[in-house]
Every structure is written in C-alpha cells, then in structure tokens.
Amino acid sequence: MEQTPKTPPAVLCDLFGRRLHYLRLSVTDRCNLRCTYCMPQGGVPKLPHAEILSLEELARVAQVAVSLGVDKIRITGGEPLLRRDLPLLLLSIHGLKPRPDLRLTTNGRLLEAHLPDLLASGVSTVNVSLDTLRPERYGAITGLDEREGAKAHAEVWRGIHAALDTGRIAVKINVVLLADQNRDELAAFARLSQDLPLAVRFIEYMPVGRRTPFSPGRFLAASQVTESLEGLGPLEPLPSRPGDGPAQRFRLAGAKGELGLINALSSHFCATCNRLRLSAEGLLVPCLFSDQTLDLKTVLRGGGDDEALAAALKAAAALKPRHHMQTPAGLQHSGCAMSRLGG
Numbered sequence: 194m195e196q197t198p199k200t201p202p203a204v205l206c207d208l209f210g211r212r213l214h215y216l217r218l219s220v221t222d223r224c225n226l227r228c229t230y231c232m233p234q235g236g237v238p239k240l241p242h243a244e245i246l247s248l249e250e251l252a253r254v255a256q257v258a259v260s261l262g263v264d265k266i267r268i269t270g271g272e273p274l275l276r277r278d279l280p281l282l283l284l285s286i287h288g289l290k291p292r293p294d295l296r297l298t299t300n301g302r303l304l305e306a307h308l309p310d311l312l313a314s315g316v317s318t319v320n321v322s323l324d325t326l327r328p329e330r331y332g333a334i335t336g337l338d339e340r341e342g343a344k345a346h347a348e349v350w351r352g353i354h355a356a357l358d359t360g361r362i363a364v365k366i367n368v369v370l371l372a373d374q375n376r377d378e379l380a381a382f383a384r385l386s387q388d389l390p391l392a393v394r395f396i397e398y399m400p401v402g403r404r405t406p407f408s409p410g411r412f413l414a415a416s417q418v419t420e421s422l423e424g425l426g427p428l429e430p431l432p433s434r435p436g437d438g439p440a441q442r443f444r445l446a447g448a449k450g451e452l453g454l455i456n457a458l459s460s461h462f463c464a465t466c467n468r469l470r471l472s473a474e475g476l477l478v479p480c481l482f483s484d485q486t487l488d489l490k491t492v493l494r495g496g497g498d499d500e501a502l503a504a505a506l507k508a509a510a511a512l513k514p515r516h517h518m519q520t521p522a523g524l525q526h527s528g529c530a531m532s533r534l535g536g
Contacts (some may be wrong), residue, residue: 204262205469205506207371207479207513215468218251218261221271222473225347226300228324228412229397231370246475250351250493252285254471259289260436267296268318271473274303283314296366298322300335302345304352307422308359308431317362319356320394323349325375326382334374357389365453370413372398379421386450387425394440394453399481415441415456428452439465459482469509477509485512 222240242509246254255266266286273279274297286295294317301321311319324334332342356362362468368375368382375382382393382448395418398411422445431442431451442452470478475490487509492501 280310303350479513
C-alpha cells in the first residue's frame, strides 16, 4: 500500500537558502559595565520596564521558534544575569520538546552566584566577555574606576574558574580586539588555552549601534592575531562541527583548550550565517549590521496566536540580506544598540 509522504517539518529559511536554526534572545538592556565600544560616554536611555518583553513572552517566542526548527538558543543582554527571575525562563526553555541547546553570554561578574541556576536548567556553554587580563586595564575598558575595575576583574575570574570546576558547563572567553588596548595581550590570552579547558575567541571590533562612536584606529584584523601568536608554535586548524558558529578554530600543540578567530569585517562569513536576534524591546533583527527590524512585540501583545508569531519569524528571516556591506575600509554605523541586542 502506497504511503502518503509526510509533510516535512517547517523550518526557518531566508531567501538565499540559509537555514536559521539559532536564536539569540536579549532579556534586558541593563548592564553593570559600560564598555567603551558598547556604550557612549553618557550612556543610553534605559528602556521603560513595560517596553521590555516579559519572561512569559520570551518563553513563548522560544517555543514557537523551536517548532520552526531552531535548535540553539542563546540568552544575552545587556547583562542577562541582572534580569530578575531569569531562572524561570531558563527552565521553561529547558523543558521544550525538542530541547534546544541552551547557552548564555555574560560579562561574568555575577556568574559564580548564578551557576546553580545554570546547571539546573542545563545551560551547556557560557561565553564570558573579557577584553584584558590586566586588572588595571579592565576598569578603563569597562568604564569603571581602577579600584572597582580590579574588584570586578576578580569577580569575573572567580566565575570562570567556578564554571570550569562544575565539569558540566563549557566556557568560552570572548575577546574584542582593540588595537590600542589589548594588542599586547593576545599571546597571554592564547596561553590560557594551553593550561585551561576553555576556548578563547578573538572577535573583530565592529561599528554596531548608531549611538556608540566607532574609532577606526582601534580596529585590529583577526588575521593579525596569528602573527602575534607565532612565538607560541604552530596553530593546528580544527574541523568545523555541526552547529559551530562563525569562528575559525585552532589549537596550540598540547593545549587543553582551543582558540577561535571571528573576522566579521575583514572576511565575511555571511554565507553561513544561521541566526536571528530578538532585542530586549521585542525587535527581530535579521542582521547585526542592518537597520531592518520587525516588531514582534505588537504581535505578542496584540492578540496574535502562535501561527502569527511563526509568520513574523518567517517574515524576519525573509528580511535577512545576502551579506552585510561593512568592510574595514568602508565602515558605517548601523544596527541596534548593543546594550539591547547583545551582539
């Protein structure tokens, strides 16, 4: 007896055939740092509480996204660990069927205290933003004074070691390349991967957010990182894995961990981009460097059912450009404020 073919599962795809199976959810625009490449000197106006999506709304978006084939969800901010009752959202996502790979990006100051909640909800990976290994520099990069910067730097490192000690959470350190502030520390960052089972990812400085001044003189191409690491020995390329992000992965000989290069400007990886972003105020952002957004909050609060949410996600996917137009020689401010989007 001839069987009727099963309808293939609905998945999110853009107009260029890329499957979008990675969703980044920003849960707050609040942060306990003021990093110079993220925030203008005077800061940015905080969103009124009513304008930020509720945890229930975020959980609903996650559920619909998973029904469309999303299998990886990252919680971002601002600083996501500042969001009250965040564990409720994490547990809600943890309970989805099929369960997505759940990850979190943080500056690390509150990481140690929140590890029990992350473990309980099955968070697989924590990315910690850390742009210097020197306490005296940390305050200058993060907008803190020297004393508070040194204190915060110590908090971050306690969180990193505590996460590694769990044996259940992978740790990645995200290093934004800043030619004027951490170029001389690249080898020291790389050596961390020799001694610790973590990944160090070098990320090109990007002109994201119209309110944050971009200084071309600070730009350092990811390719220049390899030149700085020549004294550590050869870099062994690592094969890409299913679900890997845009990082080119390497390992130093005998290292416990690995290194990654994310060259968003000097060598576009748009052809393999697999993500959508949702900002804290409910804007679906198809491309980090694009001004095109889709307001999902009006659907959530206007009585839209799950089909309407799914349609909005598909519409946002259709807005995703083939590639962004940013290059080191032709930079333009664009996109949402990083404090509301989380990169």
